[in-house]
Amino acid sequence: MFIKNIEIGEIFIPLARPFKTALRTVNNVEDIVIKIETDTGLTGFGEAPPTAVITGDTKGSIVTAVRDFITPAIVGMELDNLDGIFRKLNSCIVKNTSAKAAVDMAIYDLYAKQHNTPLYKLLGGNKNLIETDITISVNPIPEMVADSLDAVDHGFNILKIKVGKEGLKDVERIQAIREAVGPEIKIRVDANQGWNAKQSVQIITAMEDKGLNIELVEQPVTAHDFKGMQYVTSHVTTPILADESVFSAEDAINLIQNGGADLINIKLMKTGGIYNALKICDIAEIYGVECMIGCMLESKLSVSAAAHLAAAKGVITKADLDGPSLCKIDPFTGGPLYEENLIRMNETPGIGIEKVPGFNE
Ligand SMILES: C[C@H](N)C(=O)N[C@@H](CCC(=O)O)C(=O)O
Numbered sequence: 001m002f003i004k005n006i007e008i009g010e011i012f013i014p015l016a017r018p019f020k021t022a023l024r025t026v027n028n029v030e031d032i033v034i035k036i037e038t039d040t041g042l043t044g045f046g047e048a049p050p051t052a053v054i055t056g057d058t059k060g061s062i063v064t065a066v067r068d069f070i071t072p073a074i075v076g077m078e079l080d081n082l083d084g085i086f087r088k089l090n091s092c093i094v095k096n097t098s099a100k101a102a103v104d105m106a107i108y109d110l111y112a113k114q115h116n117t118p119l120y121k122l123l124g125g126n127k128n129l130i131e132t133d134i135t136i137s138v139n140p141i142p143e144m145v146a147d148s149l150d151a152v153d154h155g156f157n158i159l160k161i162k163v164g165k166e167g168l169k170d171v172e173r174i175q176a177i178r179e180a181v182g183p184e185i186k187i188r189v190d191a192n193q194g195w196n197a198k199q200s201v202q203i204i205t206a207m208e209d210k211g212l213n214i215e216l217v218e219q220p221v222t223a224h225d226f227k228g229m230q231y232v233t234s235h236v237t238t239p240i241l242a243d244e245s246v247f248s249a250e251d252a253i254n255l256i257q258n259g260g261a262d263l264i265n266i267k268l269m270k271t272g273g274i275y276n277a278l279k280i281c282d283i284a285e286i287y288g289v290e291c292m293i294g295c296m297l298e299s300k301l302s303v304s305a306a307a308h309l310a311a312a313k314g315v316i317t318k319a320d321l322d323g324p325s326l327c328k329i330d331p332f333t334g335g336p337l338y339e340e341n342l343i344r345m346n347e348t349p350g351i352g353i354e355k356v357p358g359f360n361e
């Protein structure tokens with residue numbers, strides 16, 4: 001069975017509410033989707049969001065990378081030569097990790113379908129239920145408190161609070177939310193690179209002194225500031241999670257060996273897909289570091305690919321896979337079940353998504 005062609009489409013899904021971080025505000029999911037077909041008619045699907053402020057990828061660059069570089073490199077290759085396909089995918093163009101991720105997940109989708117197995121079982125089959133957090137956008141404090149209470153009402157036990165735009169005021173934000181939701185709810189804080197190293201230590205220490213019981217703080221400083229990550233990690237007791245600082249296996253090794261983080265957030269859109277994400281899982285396992293699986297502003301297709309990886313690997317102990325919960329509608333058929341805070345894997349072969357809008361059957 002060989003790869004016959006790659007079709008490119010686009011999806012548009014309005015968000016239930018604007019998504020706001022220290023880096024950007026977004027109102028809709030507007031992602032590139034791809035369909036890979038084999039000579040036997042088997043199809044695999046993938047999705048790539050244009051998260052320009054984090055990965056550098058735009059809709060135009062994703063389409064160009066898939067159409068002009070990846071397609072000529074892998075069309076005609078035998079699906080059984082999985083390793084050869086991924087080596088070609090990763091060497092035919094540098095960077096462009098979101099385009100690579102879309103193609104990588106479609107190949108894994110096909111491979112698992114060919115073997116009539118759900119992808120998570122093929123990759124390791126560690127668990128079939130995942131608990132995700134939900135993101136609370138950065139807004140005025142009363143709005144964030146109301147959003148947090150609403151999320152808890154809807155069954156979420158873990159909140160990921162976006163901060164990083166107003167320095168020390170973030171302590172008030174988290175204090176107000178903690179007082180409103182009570183002690184049982186887990187609170188994660190994501191600064192999206194919004195603080196500097198000294199400011200981070202001041203803010204996180206203030207949260208510790210107030211007993212706000214923060215589970216972890218994600219990416220306090222600029223992505224390339226590995227020394228800053230190391231400074232923060234060594235000066236606070238709250239665990240520090242590296243997100244934008246870790247795209248590749250090399251980043252993970254550098255950061256871990258230099259004490260630049262306690263935890264690593266793996267996202268398929270940063271690694272270029274599951275093939276490279278598995279390398280980070282192995283590195284983390286070797287060093288005894290736990291991982292979170294995260295997502296960009298993505299819909300159910302690519303988030304489900306990430307869910308399969310999370311379900312497969314024991315080293316992935318935390319999930320930020322709330323993309324589908326942030327969308328107003330679910331335009332897909334099939335896939336894992338999203339039940340508020342729980343993602344339940346099922347027995348459908350591949351990733352499980354059976355119909356993707358924009359492609360004819
Ligand atoms: C959507 C997810 N909860 C999230 O916050 N992901 C990113 C930001 C993604 C984006 O801007 O699209 C993160 O920083 O963890």
Ligand SMILES: [Mg+2]
Binds near residue numbers: 190218219243244
């Ligand atoms: Mg983050």
